Amino acid sequence: MKRPLRGVFTAALAALAAVASLGLSAAPASAAGRHAAAAPDARAAVTVDFAGTVSLSNCSGSLIRFPGSASTDPALVLSNGHCLTSGFLDPGEVLVNQTSTRTFGLLNASGRSVATLRATKLAYATMTDTDISVYQLGRTYAQIQSSYGISALEVSGTHPVQGTAIKVVSGYWKTIYSCSIDGFVHLLKEGDWTWKDSVRYTSSCNTIGGTSGSPVIDTATGKVVAINNTGNEDGGRCTLNNPCEVAANGTVTVRQGINYAEQTYGIGTCVTTGNRFDLTLPGCLLPKP
Incomplete structure (x- = not known):
């Protein structure tokens, strides 16, 4: 996970101890995922900046x-x-x-x-x-x-697509990272936590601590498709700051230096009139208490 100052699983540890640095840089990873790669998009990319x-x-x-x-x-x-x-x-x-x-x-x-x-x-x-x-x-x-x-x-209300050009926009560091969606991870495990269908970046999104929570923006639409959250710092296997990928067949893969995000399309399935969260809505995809 970056910490506020170094990695994607950010400084929540600061409440428990000194802000632990969770730097996550991205390195090349082979593309994989259930969703087809994006075809070349004829639309001009929108301007992605810090507004919002x-x-x-x-x-x-x-x-x-x-x-x-x-x-x-x-x-x-x-x-x-x-x-x-x-x-x-x-x-x-x-x-x-x-x-x-x-x-x-x-x-x-x-x-x-x-x-x-x-x-x-x-x-x-x-x-x-x-x-x-x-x-x-x-x-x-x-x-x-x-x-x-x-x-x-x-x-965005739809699942992102492999190959999509994205920008990770950090309001903490006032830095924008540009890369593409390399693929999707069946399960991403880090310490005690497990995330589903996570987004894996290509290597140029070498995000650092403090970038946790940054919106991941589709450059063709300007919409948020994911939220930056973690990466493997030291090559460790499924430990804090060293998440591992677990395939549907149980195969575990470690990609040192690779960074990840969590998809956001499911959030809106649980939001009703007045921007109110209602976890009883039919089709709500978020975990319930």
Whole structure:
């Protein structure tokens, strides 16, 4: 997992000890995955910059919306579950509607902080199957747009495709990494945690600590398709900061220096009117408490 300052499984450990560095750099990996490689896209790539990203005290994140979100809905911020100030969540643990006053620095296109946004609650968080935290803010999308001229990033509602060109945008470091989706991992195991259908980057996304929670943006659509979260630092096998890939047949593969992200299309399956999380919705894909 990067820590706030070094790897993708970020500084949630800071609450437990000194911010552990979880640097994750990416190295070449053979493409593999259930989803076909993307065909060449005739569309011009959209401009991907820092607008709509946020900086946390220990991680990166983004101001997000879903296809069904209204401008009058309370805005949401997405980061990693391991970026909670309270520390890492246990396997199987899910938090819903917890009071929070956490603050976020809202960035403009050039990466300058233009506002401090404050949460009213932690709407959802888990480190099981995925690695996400979603905060509800005290301001609506319309209010943020009117005050700062910044729109939220839209989360794609579909599974990403192998070969897609992506950018990982870190609000913490104000750095953008460019690469492609190398493939998908059946199970990604790191210490006590297991994530499903994780995104593996090609080697040029050599993300570092503090990039945890960064949105992974499809350069053709400008939509968020995943959230940066971990990588194998030292070549260890399935240990903290050294995740391993587990295939459907049980084969374990270690790719030292390779970085990973967790897909985000499933989040919107559990969000209803007013940007409210409802884990009882038919088709909701997120883990339940």
